Amino acid sequence: MLHTTRTSRRTFLLTSAAAALMVGLTGARRAFAAEPIKTAGIYTVPVEQQWVSRIHKAAVTAQERGDIDYSFSENVSNTDYARVLREYAEAGNTLIIGEVFGAEQEAREVAAEYPEVAFLMGSSFKEDPALPNFAVFDNYIQDASYLSGIIAGSMTESGNIGMVGGFPIPEVNRLMHAFMAGAREMNPDITFQVSFIGSWFDPPKAKETAFAMIENGADILYAERFGVSDAAQEKGILAIGNVIDTQADYPETVVASAIWHFEPTLDKAIAEVQAGTFTAADYGVYSFMKEGGTTLAPLGTFEGKVPQEALDLVAEREAAIRDGSFTVEINDEEPTSSS
Template structure:
């Protein structure tokens, strides 16, 4: 057998090392290229004053979670943040380098706008009753008055007593316009309908909302507009009907919730992320992305009530929905506090 010299062994070893080094370099280049091709994730933070299970907030949380699951964003959030602590949490998230901060400025307008001024390179998208603030404070709202009008039509047609109750959180424009649209829809079908309106002074107090609903039922209401959680529970216990708001709760109340006006925050979040990625985010009103034409809102399927709602009523609702979508009918925005009309 031919023996190998030490120099030959050294040469083979060196060639092997060179091959390994080349392979390693190639792998690093491939990894680097892959990383270069992968879009960078945007850091996004959200601040909620209530639990993420609450109707309104749950829609924002769902849209941001979907973007996170698609790999577009790194998403973190804080829930149950008090109004007194809101500004501190906003600043903390801005200092941590989040490119987009989403939240609700309804009770903390001044503080939220102050923070935005102090961090002009951060994009802020806040639920607000006010207008955008240059250069980086955009506002949004659940403009779901269109499907709310349609659910009002259903309520007006399904009520046997002609007495309808509405339970809301606070009489702010965002709630008022939905109730007003609901009332107008009900009056289109039943001009003689009477309405009892109550605000419970809380965004999340199901027991209080339930008690308010019981009081309405005691006065003859047989259909209830559940702007807050707790109302459908009262309707279920007393064998009455309910109309949902923002989310579809019929699966939980199959014999109670006839229909719901649904809100989807996805179009709003997708547009905001698009602008942040492009570096074009500016102060704007994103409320338009909640309209039915942008698929930001819709009428929930009748589901378990499909055979219980009269065919002629369904036909009227479908015709009105078509008119809304083709622009031949516009649901008027009325931000004034609705008042009870029941005697």
Template sequence: MSTRRRIVQACLAAIPVAIVVGSPVAAQAQAKLKVAAVYTVPYEQQWVSRIHNALKAAEARGEIEYKSSENVANADYERVMREYATGGAQLMFGEVFGVEAAARKVAKDFPKMAIVAGSSGKIQAPNFSVFDNYIQEPAYLTGMIAGGMTKTGKIGMVGGFPIPEVNRLMHAFMAGARETNPKVEFTVTFINSWFDPPKAKEATFAMIDKGADVLYAERFGVSDAAKEKGKLAIGNVINTQDKYPDTVVASALWHMEPSVDRAIKAVKDGSYKAEDYGPYSMMKYKGSSLAPLGTFEKKVPADLVAKVKAREADILAGKFTVKVDDSQPKSTAK
């Protein structure tokens, strides 16, 4: 009897375990995708924040297990990528500008790991996808607003480096400004850094001294200078109007959710392949948008708002295409 009792007790003890293992909750836990990201700048930097926030949102939904590293030096980038790869990462994100060769080498060594990288280069089969900030459409719209808001006819523009990802947005912005103000002049400066607010601020002060009353804030620090001098600023990639309610008129916003969610789904259902994710940053895919005017809703002239809304509708309807110009923009101010 004692032997039979032990057998029955053992069977009963195994039942709850079987139920837990086979439950939807356990299946969901097992289905969590291991995602990693390697960033060369702080999480709060404009570009990286878009990727990081989209991945954090997927993590909050319970879809992925997310690990990341910020402020990784270029010399350490490959090593950190390999650590995540050998640690079981199934999908990896990051910006590989400056470490392109190293990142592609890792991709070759780990062909079963999906990599979606911010890059100006081409895809690399079977696993190296690329993306870019194709937000030139809302950048054009913010340019229209800037052209209509400047009183001096002079706009200052401060960028990080003159690479395609920056150049195309500046050119789009300039084209939009010329639509509403054909005589507008631009002063363009690059600070040769992705994160140096004091340097960007200094460059902005110099532009203001030369008459610029609207500043294009491609980098952090520009809006601070504009605020101090009582000038206007146009934001880029993220909306900072809550921090500068009397300074930032409008912003071209980048939303990485469409790209991030597409990659996660593809890896999960086994359909992932190397592709260009750049187009998913465009307005028709909800990868970018013009931020609400917010505190400037009643300060921007109604006729200017009407022009911008009409142009936005044309872009979404496919009736108007914003030209992509990756060449380095030049100053036009005399």
């Protein structure tokens, strides 16, 4: 039996509706189309969690258009990850996606046992040519993080910004550094409070950490984790989102967000599997802005509230990022608070 594949009323209705839609729209054409790729997702956190939600969303979208047949497991512990990987491989899945940050070696050992299965995994490490069926990806959304920093830098009055992250790993560090660089474009004297809560999903702890930063003078918070925007909302200050757009939940709080779009990454893998050309590669580039992997969320409720000087710089830098004339630095080192 596969590990805890969640079947909820929401999932049932979604997949049923998608199936009905595909039958209705494509009819006989499906007989000539490639069979959907049997695909599994394995996640160590709930699919509602920011980072994983973007992978899950892209997979559901691919299933709706008939490219994959998708099932998933969530809340899989790192110690159980290899077993679940193996079970999905044994069940006939030909593409397995997930995140192996806490189970790197074990996951690669399983992949070596199933050379006919394509593994596309979030990883802090690079691909290994000796393991040709194991590709890696990461959320390289530093482009949009930098742009969101420009907006934050224009909105802070105290010149003190608080930043709450999960763990100081490359995929978090690079986004924080890019955000900080953007903020300094507007004010080179801005100071930053930086803290990591040691968890990917602990909203109460993130909220508590954010409260301490507000007490210490921060008037804008970088919400890398859930819980930070709650603190900002309660204290009446602003926040900048990460990976997903939460402005609808915090309409008077979240000014801007750097959004991650996993679709370009997954679609590339699907095409390679369909063509029989999937191999070890670094899919990180498909998260770049010029590849459609990241965007700055619409200002929404903050339209007309962001200084025009900042908006002009955002537009100028975004155009330059897209045409390749400006590159946001990728700095994976752990960021620290201003001295």
